[in-house]
Amino acid sequence: MTRTRRPAAVLFDCDGVLADSEGLVNRIVAEDLTMRGWRLTAEQAREEFLGLAAPDMLPMIEARVGPLPARWMHDLSRRIAAAMTAELEPVPGAAMALRAVAAAGLPVAVASNSARAELLAKLDRLGFADIFGDRVLCYEDVPAPKPAPDMYRAAAAACGVPAEACVVVEDSLIGCRAGIAAGCRVLGLTRETDAAVLAAVGAEPFARMEDLPLLLGLTETLA
Missing domain, CATH: 1.10.150.240 (Putative phosphatase; domain 2)
Structure with missing residues (x-):
């Protein structure tokens, strides 16, 4: 795997990326x-x-x-x-990957097409709420949900950086389209969607959350 330049912030989808929901x-x-x-x-x-x-x-x-x-x-x-x-349980490797990103000093946000009550319940259950703080976006916070770019643009703004400087971590075709439309680099986790489908819309497929820090240019793979 090739090292890459660190992003200004990392924007996570929730379902299928952080939460095995x-x-x-x-x-x-x-x-x-x-x-x-x-x-x-x-x-x-x-x-x-x-x-x-x-x-x-x-x-x-x-x-x-x-x-x-x-x-x-x-x-x-x-x-x-x-x-x-x-x-609810976490996606394998998600907790280690998220904490590695936060420990590297990168701002993180979560942007989900879930309703707010669902999203907060997931983050609380997984122990991730404190990592994201108030940088938690759901479809109720924006004019249009994914695949519109609104949510990832708002998530980047919550991190204080331009969307073009962010990496989005997604697992669905709809979510990848949203990140691409927002101007982000998109990493597409292939647990739920075929790699070729994600690559066709401009995402970079990857198979394991443990590999995320390396893909972000932070460290070696976690396992």
Whole structure:
């Protein structure tokens, strides 16, 4: 692996990058929609909604099951947050990688298409909340969620640096598109999406969070 120039800040997605949460979220979404008449497995829910914010899921779902209750997004978010508090584990290598980046003195932010309640529950459960401080962005904080660039531009601003000087760490096609549109260098973790798919939109695929410090020009691989 080749050493690279250190970025001014590192902007992390959460689900699938820091939090091994995709399976939990997809299970809850699949259960809810199956109850409403759209029979989905957790794997099918992943294929339909990977990387999407709830407001972008809404029209897709209503086209299949009809109008949803006014509090559907709120209630779904509460169920997901409760599951995260009880069951969530980190992505392998994520804790070591995140702490290595912070220890190197780089500002970090998290930018997720989750609702705020879900995102804070995940960070608290994983013990990452103190590392990010108030540099926590969700779809409720910006005019448009990913794949729009708004969230990563806001995350860079929260770190006090231009987006073009940042590295984004993502795992979904939608998230990689958001980082590229914001002008960031994007590293695409290949746990959920094929490397060729991420590379096609301009991301740099990588397979293990343990390799992140080296990819950022900080240190050797952690393991």
